Amino acid sequence: MSQTLLETAGLTVRFGGHVAVDAVSCAFRAGELTAIVGPNGAGKTTYFNLISGQIAASSGTVTLAGQDISRLSVAARCERGLGRAFQLTNLFPNLTVLENVRLVIQGRRGRGFSLFSMASAEFELTDAALVVLERVRLDRLRDHKVAELSHGNQRKLEVAMLIALEPKVYMFDEPTAGMSVDEAPVVLDLIAELKRDSDATILLVEHKMDVIRTLADRIVVLHNGALAADGPPAEVMASDIVQEAYMGRELEDV
């Protein structure tokens, strides 16, 4: 097995008396796709927020490629290779589709502080952005304002922005939530492609069991903020606790 890229050790956050994430220790290897499941309120998104830095941990550490990044800002973690797509669509609503993706590529290439060049003449940024947009089939909407897009297309753009970032760790937070049946495959195929073609670590919060079954190498179950189960999909899905508490119903559906 390849080496550990991302690791959380005893990661905990308390809001007042409520422990939202409770001492979660977990290591994620390069080239591995981990599905993170659990009922609503289990702390999945909060766990993501702790890893990518939107929320500061009360205790515990986050380590990326052997370096402790627990004290770093969101932007600094992003620079070191932590990429994140959001559950609630979180874009630049009054900029165009193209501009949203261009901003990601421009940042990755360290061009943000170029004050006196013409952005519209930076064709290599535009071209790179268009390549990503084609992959999510949004290239024809390139000049539309994001606020004008349908929900499904906004979700696709959300994924496109993470892909444009080319991080070492991809964190998808329910990427297909609210998507129509014919839109979701575009996004799922992309994630499958990422898994196949790159050596990235992929973390995926997802509710749909069939999706998890086809994509995941491993399942981590969170319950009340704590780690409830961790292992290969077949094993975790078969375990009593998961069967009973979270997956019983969904498994029957499949």
Next chain:
Amino acid sequence: MLNTLLSGDRPRSLVLTALLLGVLISLAFAPFLFPGVRSLETAATICIFILLVASYDLLLGYTGIVSFAHTMFFGLGAYGVALASTHVGRGWGALALGTLAGALAAAVLALVIGLFSLRVRAIFFAMITLAVASAVAVLVSQLYQLTGGEDGLTYRIPRELTPAFRLGEVFGVRITGKILNYYLIFFCCLALFLLLLRVVNSPFGRVLQAVRENDFRAEAIGYRVVYYRITATCLSAAVAALAGSLYAIWLRYVGPDTTLSFEIMLDILLMVVIGGMGTMYGAVLGAVIFVLAQNYLQNLMGVAADAATGLPLLPELLDPNRWLLWLGVLFILSVYYFPAGIVGRLRAGR
């Protein structure tokens, strides 16, 4: 060529293009098209306010930061020129020194304010700027040995820029140093305006808009939002100071009322909003309309009041002393009908 000059940000509306061309031609040939001391005074004020408003729009419209200290930076530039001309003596060197010192002081002060407040929350910045601007205004009026207090400072600028300097006639207009002075201001403002237009259309400018739209996401894709906010603040402050220096060179006088007053701060806000936030061209239209109204609305109303004599109530309503009332009405109407400003409206509608 033109595209490069405008940084790829074309007016994108026929009416807007025509209006902007009209403004450009009127200002470029103002001494010949509108001879007379008062109209030249108005033209110079328009040039300077276009630049001042554009620099404020970089902050408010593009970055989404509210600042109440813009007149303070404007004043720093103006007092820089005044103090240098007073203490170093009349000359070009003094103008250059005062201008540079003013711009530098403004940028450094903006950096300090930004470091203190922008790290926390953008709204905190608005309050801090309000406090610092008030403190500076009090300080300027208290340190009268240095600043002339409420009376301000009058000083001498190089003779080539004053009415006493004569060059001959062109098209029946006597070319004096005052006209050279006007062209100094016109070309400096034009160049700095185009520079600002380039900055907002640069990769940096795109990040500013991203920060305005969604700072949370901007951070998540790797932009250190604080640094961008601070850089925009410093840049905006420095350009405001340069506008102040030009104003001081034009007026040959600085005082709290012409540069530091809170009234001017409100005027700038109104000009940005009327013209259209987040569009550099909005600064042009906003400043032109507002300065013209400030200078000529009273005359216009005088004429209208005379024409309405004999009618009930109208003459009182149109009395030139009520011009502020009508300016207020104009402002409310423009915000009501053009919430995105004149430029936003022109670009959107056909």
